[in-house]
Amino acid sequence: MRVNRILLSSALVVVALVVQVSVLARLHLPGAVPDLLLLTVLGLALVYGHVGGALVGFGAGLLADLAPPADHAAGRYALVLCVIGYLAGLARPENGRLKSATGPMVVVVAAAIGSTLLYAGVGALVGDTAARHVGLVSLMFTAALYDLLLAPFVVPGIMALARRADNDPLAESSSPSKKATDITSGWISAGTGLKLGGQRGGLGGLKTRARTRTARVGRIKGVKRL
Incomplete structure (x- = not known):
């Protein structure tokens, strides 16, 4: 005891x-x-x-x-x-x-x-x-x-x-404070995932745009070479 x-x-x-x-x-x-x-x-x-x-x-x-x-x-x-x-x-x-x-x-x-x-x-x-x-x-x-x-x-x-x-x-x-903490941490993690996803999406868009511009420049150069 x-x-x-x-x-x-x-x-x-x-x-x-x-x-x-x-x-x-x-x-x-x-x-x-x-x-x-x-x-x-x-x-x-x-x-x-x-x-x-x-x-x-x-x-x-x-x-x-x-x-x-x-x-x-x-x-x-x-x-x-x-x-x-x-x-x-x-x-x-x-x-x-x-x-x-x-x-x-x-x-x-x-x-x-x-x-x-x-x-x-x-x-x-x-x-x-x-x-x-x-x-x-x-x-x-x-x-x-x-x-x-x-x-x-x-x-x-x-x-x-x-x-x-x-x-x-x-x-x-079973205390409400712990449940509230768990729920809050779940919301924070979910929100972080969304933000990271948005950042990844933005970086992906920038890369795609850079590739498109590079392709266009390459075509222009190719035309000048021809």
Whole structure:
């Protein structure tokens, strides 16, 4: 990952974690808590791809594991976000451009449900059964609902920042200024060809006239010789 990606990802992850811990977690909504950190990882993964998404997800999850008030084993959420970031990066289109908002919304819902299931599964492996008391179905439904409502305000902005900071070559190749430059250069070359052609035509005409005059002089001299 390049330096600009690391700096932008780190800044966005820290801001998302602070907002989630200090604001969203204190809303006391029924069921799950809106996962702003997950949406940040998804937005970056849809631009950086599966490798970048996995790295960003692991770093974001590890930071969330260590940030207070963490009540679970360190590395648990890092594993979850690493897998989610990798899978979300696979949904990145080949041309880097999303044709509609349907794809990202499906990714958000799948990530919300998948992260809840994966988090509960990892917790069951390490002996954490807190999800059973809350209700896993209720957690999945509320997590998908909250993340889906928050996604239109978060994911597009993060994707736009990532593309701008990454200097997306697709955006540069399709920029109007470059097209205008290409068109202008085409007009200049075409105009130069026309002018050169005219100059060649003029030189050819001068040569033809000189030959005609030479032929006429030759005939006159020949008549005088005769």
